[in-house]
Amino acid sequence: MTEQRDYKDTVFLPKTDFPMKAGLPQKEPGILARWQDERIYDQIRAAREGREKFILHDGPPYANGDMHIGHALNHILKDMVVRTQTLLGKDAPYVPGWDCHGLPIEWKVEEQYRKLKKNKDEVPAEEFRAECRAYARHWVDTQREQLKRLGVGGNWDKPYLTMDFDAEATIVTELLKFAQSDMLYRGAKPVMWSPVEKTALAEAEVEYEDVVSTQIDVAFEIVESQDPDLVGAYAVIWTTTPWTIPVNQALAYGPHIDYHLIEADGRRYLIAEPLVDAFVKRLGHETHDLHFFMKGAGLEGTKVRHPMHHLGGFYAELRPMLAGDFVTTDSGTGLVHMAPDHGEDDFELCKAHGINPKFVVEADGRYREDWPWLGGQGSVINPKFTAPDGPICTDLAAVGGLLAASADYAHSYPHSWRSKAKVIYRCTPQWFVPMDKPASKSGMPQGMTLRETAEMALAHTRFVPAKGRNRIGAMVHGRPDWVLSRQRAWGVPITLFVDRKSGEYLVDEAVNARIIAAIREKGVDAWSDERAQEYLGNDYLAEDYERITDILDVWFDSGSTHAFVLESGKWPELLRPEGYKGPHADLYLEGSDQHRGWFQSSLLEACATRGQAPYKAVLTHGFTMDAKGLKMSKSLGNTISPLKVMETNGADIIRLWALSVDFTEDHRIGDEILKGVGDQYRRLRNTFRYLLGALSDFSEDERVAPEQMPELERYMLALLGALDADMRKAVADFDFNTYVRRLLDFCNEDLSAFFFDIRKDRLYCDDPADASRRAYRTVLDTLFHALVRYAAPVTVFTAEEVWGARYPDAGSVHLLEWPEVPEVEADTQRWDALRALRVKVTEAIEPLRREKTVRSSLEAEVTVPADAVPEGFSDADLAALFITATVSRGQGESVSVVKTNHHKCGRCWRHLPEVSEDGALCARCDEAIAAESAA
Template identity: 45%
Template sequence: MTDTPADNGTDTADSRDYRQTLFLPKTDFPMRAGLPKQEPLWLERWEKLEIYRRLREQGAKKTRFVLHDGPPYANGHIHIGTGMNKILKDFVVRSRQMSGFDAPYRPGWDCHGLPIEWKVEQAYRAKGRNKNDVPTKEFRAECRAYAGGWIDVQREEFKRLGVAGEWDNPYTTMAFDAEAVIVREFLSFVKQGLVYCGSAPVMWSPVEQTALAEAEVEYHDKVSTTIHVRFPLRGLRHDGSAIPSSCIGAHVVIWTTTPWTIPANRAICYSPDISYGLYEVTAMGESEFKPWAMPGDRLIVADNLWEETAAAAKITRADRIMSVDPKGLVCAHPLANADKYWSYGVPLLAGEHVTDETGTGFVHTAPGHGAEDYVAWMAHPEWHDRNTPVPQTVGEDGAFYENIPLFGGLHIIRVDGKKQGQDGPANKAVMDALILQNRLLARGRLEHSYPHSWRSKAPVIFRNTPQWFVALDRPMQDGRTLRDVAVKAIGDTQWTPKVAENRIRAMVEGRPDWLVSRQRAWGVPLTLFVEAGTKRVLNDPKVHARIIKAVEEDGADAWFERPAAEFLGEEYDPEAFEKVTDILDVWFDSGCTHAFALEPRPDLKWPADLYLEGSDQHRGWFQSSLLESCGTRGRAPYDAVLTHGFVMAGDGRKMSKSLGNVVAPDDVAKKYGVEILRLWAAGQDYTDDLRISDEILQTSVDAYRKLRNTMRYVLGALDGFSSSETVQHDRMPSLERWVLHRLHELDGIVREGYAAYDFKKVYSALFNFCVVDLSAFYLDVRKDALYCDRPDALRRRAARTVMNEVIDRLTAWLAPIMPFTMEEVWLGLHPSDTDSVHLRTFPDTPADWHDGSRAERWQTIRRLRRVVNGALEVERREKRIGSSLEAAPQVYVTDPSYRAALAAEADGDVDEYLAEIGITSQAYLIDGEAPQVGFKLEDVADIVVIPGRAVGRKCARSWKYSTAIGADSRYPDLSPRDAEAVAHWDAMNA
């Protein structure tokens, strides 16, 4: 029946009110969830019951599954991306636990490095203090306290998301034992001879005054000043031979987006594969200012780029004089006449990185400020100064050293004040000097993607500095290189999605040596001694052991606080060695988490079964962990890696406060409840970027309401259910057996989906089952039996038996995704002060529930029902009927499979069974073509329905129409079935 009777349904005024005889759903489970208020109460309950501890006890003898938590930075409130990440991890851990594994989860935090130090520096600046004036010990203590405070904040925010774990004992990179392990791991690389001090251009933040790794850099659009600069060609080639007479007085033209690097120029790179020409200017165009080129000027440029260069310089006509081979040519520096500092020759060197796609075909080469520049320059030692092969022109603060003529002290990027991060005066000063020397040919503006520090958001520069590296291509103790071992480990790892494997392999194969030093104060130091003068690393196991022991006792502060003699012992003279005070790259810290968070714990395991983070961690944590573990253990610290995309605003743009499109986890929890956020996460293809907004979340709200209503109805229908009602599978009606078959199918889908981390597949399958199979079909059909059959009737008992099996499985299957609501449903069915749905495992499903043939027949029957429902909907819309029980459709079929399916599944007469399935009072299945136009669906051409009205009287209890109303004289207004049920009710309540 489609509705609950609201009146007695008879035509006589003195008829009995039968509502009290109906077995209507009854439950205390509220329709409204009140998630924002109720979820914290569930969290309190789980903590009081020590659910996590009890799970560990239950899993003591089970196969262990360990997801190793990638540590977030302990600075600031969590955002929607970190929230989603933790929710996905919780899906994994809970589903593995309920699949029969022991799945512990130990969360952790990354506590060192620039993000935290930067915040502490800002606090000092706000108080008018300079970080450099603060004692190191005090400053590091402030950083430690800052990180500790945010750990406490974030811990509660993560717990509010319903994430279960060892929250009372997380790991942190700043714990003394962790710092000691990080030191031990670093010294392991030292022992193998992989750590060396090199001088090469690295990305440098003038604002933060430290080197940055690629993972600490993000790219934003920046408008840069571009310049074309003329380098005067000298009269002799490098070998002493004369240049062609036509080239005397000519200039080689370069183009750059970094004018400030001109003072550091040492060479010009060209490509042997590019055609170059000598062009003589014959006419200039009109300009608002005097052009920097004049008729008669001779310029050497790549032929493919001459038109572009001429347009930039306002040159309207020029003659190509001859082809030019740049090999062996030497230029003068464009500032040579300004100061003898630039009196050296500027050679033209072949470079593989040179193209004729943009610029002039010549690449200005400043080896101290570019990776490719450095490689090209170092390949030609004949041009080097033996003392300083790579010249130093820019200091830590991004200003020219004072000894640099004309530009000493000028900043490239402003490092403080309101204009912090903007261009400093250096660019303009260099251009003014070039103009004065008549070497500037043209200038312009270009918007392009440029590296910025992800913390200060200020542009970075490439700057040559002495740094410490871990070599990737030196043989290790077993003869293999770190790069070779890492590449093999990538192939041995399971990557989800699969494309991630190619991505990280390309990164590792092509990356330079691992830059591990930072010029900061907060972090684990590079615990190295180097010989004074030679800078040779002291590699002594006894010294290493003393260092590790000291850090175990007092943390990394021991390196700064204890005298060198304590570490060096009696074997070495402290005066003969220097202590390195750089700190380790924070990625090295987090790359060691497997060594101190997993390995020492017998209740965890190494390697981890899974690492799960955002796709940006292919160049971050995934890679640093890979390199660290391969260098110390010869393999990756994980068996599988799962990556997810970024969370974007609803329109696909990046979230930002200025755009007002930020969705914060805490706001979602307060407005909707965390369960809605978890449903949203479960419904996404997380391997790609995801979108979220209030409108998108509303979809999850609607889905939650449908799921909750289904659960509520089933709980109500099971009121008073006991095991004594249970009907065995082989005695159940066909419809119930079909539901059990669907449960068998779902059992496989759920287990396979969770095992493959395909949460969307699990959620979609269970949602569709609840909404389509249960609410819209099975429960709709069985309402009549549940409400009106006598309590001991086989059909009603079988329905309640099946519904009990349904709720038993749904609460378990959905618990990893909806932990709050499934706990509420489970306890609504099995009240307990100590039990929890999260202490369960997924129930076993009997193999004999599977019945593929029956499923095919029910697919046929449901297709038949869909057409009947469509016809009845038209009748209701046209107000020809009210309830479907007023109908008696004639259903014409041309395919014999429909009758065969009904006959095989019906408990009796086919027409009566069709009426039961269609929720009508009568129905008639007729083989053959319809005699007149009736209702049909476009996609089901072989079924036609002729609507008709039911015959007989209306039963006062079930509202079904029947010609047998009053067959039982005791109940003249009831059908025989309802009369029997009421007689039973009367006897039980006499």
């Protein structure tokens, strides 16, 4: 036996400096710095100038705190939209923005004051607002750098901020459009109120938590009735808000409910029939006597007196019993006490009967000082104040009005999502936008209401997922009038003057113009008493007008962003062509909670002023839960910080996670999940590393036309065409989960486990001039150009690294457009059948490999069922495709494997009959070496 030569130096192994170890945390900041130095965003804008526009309008996050995982997901999704639309060749700018006004920021500044023992109310308003502005600026700058680090591309040098003077002036302009079109009114209605924060709240600022409250049964003596048998009996109400009893003005009954007059404990009580037993049990009795029963309609005209009637004045007035359709027999007594100051149903029913609110509870939750019962006491949300042994219950018990009380009623109750404190319904004078007033001078279609206009706009809006339409539609259909006013300091003022005599607000274009100009120059501080006469001019006297000091609901700020961001021209890249009539933005994208927040406020603002939605489509994502599906909470210690993930894993790992989950639903993240994402990333990176190595020194001279390629190469091009169609559809559907899954599956299953595996022999061992090897490398080149583009919106840093490794002087990968994929037909069903057979062959070889009967599949001689082989494949084809020594066809139904007796080629390692001894060369390798030597 002759001495074996080492032919390693004759094999054409892949060559690349592209490292398998990514080192993303160290590498990404350098790539990001280069993008900034080269102003890649500006390069992209220049490259796409004049192309079809795609405008995603950024919903503004609050500028208060570090970026959390929800921020990361949201902005990665936005970046994916912008980058994929850019890849398609569209002009898709991205202008990020921040919401800088409102309670979240004001609350944080107040917290700092409390630590310093400072009282916010003793600080000049301008000074306080300056601190709010500085606080917001700090977090804008912080979050901006964090989002840039995430690989989100955009106009970071010129974001929009709602606290910019131009923005504040535009918000005022939009408000005054409402005023000029008679779409504002001042009224007193119960609104969600935070006694801790001393302001009205919007629905979007409220969350519901489980609490345990005091439940009480209170007796109101009947003193007037059409039925004399009722006089002297007691109408009993049940409530879980004892603090509203001091403001009671009526009782409500259900006209169709059956009521029983019962006797227990020596007194007669009026109770709804289905609730008698539960009431008697709460009294501590087991039995009762029935006097008679009646329909609720018979209570018309009945009057009762308040248990505290001995206090005189307000409490001495008799309370009417009123028919209310909202009264049920689900719980309580079937009679409901009415406090129009503190309930929507209460307010509407009492208003219909001429009963007005009394404005008893102050902003901080205390009863006002002059109130005859409990004046100056509270707070009404303090459990001790409303407890069975608290002042309300003890006073009621002392006069025989309290029948039962227990602090054990578990239920869901609204809280401010900022302070986490309970909120109350409180009637205060506020500014409202009417939902059901027909348009006369507004931007809405003539005769239509804001509700109707908004519902019409929603019908023409695309929702992803589709269920979003029903969600926001139901909210718009049932929402009350929009409460615009807040009683705070940090925000855009409601810039109205109200005539002290008539109560009407002033509508004067010249006055409005002066106000807008002043705010554009000086910001919200310009709205002051000192400048009131300046704004009113010579036609009006300041002393005749009340200058409104409320600020706007912050949702009006964000709802107006389409006006000062998309339409102002401050960002020319966002302008539509002249004459454009449709909704300005192609897409709004936020969490599903924004159906009641930004999506809705933007819709209402735009419909009222422009008669249409500001967006063509709305995409919503769910919330990120921990690995167990639990809501993330600092107290539970289950939060995942994207900042820490970037420090240890890199931003591309977070991006790959965010775009591979089904973000339309609630989804999960955790260490094990991120580990799995890391494995997916490494396989994708390995695909690119192989391509780079296999394509080293590839030149256009090697290129082979598809029609001249072997069938396997044509099949792979057909698969690439199918992938390309799927990727385009995923982009159109905003289905990024499918986009990423198809990309990864193609790289792992179609390439690494199949095509690369089969053709590595041809790459390594064929003569470089061989047409089949050239065809393979041509396909690899086509794959490279497609895959690096597909990956660029997902793993933005890695794609840049890959592109630069092959084309170091060709500029950024993010300037490229969607790949041109050749249209190649192939019998994919035939190849699918062959691949299924290949899997069975691999499974049959594996036990022999584990037993070390064979060391690799190249030592295996395989027999396959003849009827399992698709037409057109020779045994030699099958051996190459299965990477075995030989393949033959048998009549059995299973695959059989034996070890070959053929010798192994010393260069390609194939076991072939023509090889005379182990280490000798096969004919192909002999020719390849000869050709290489001649070259």
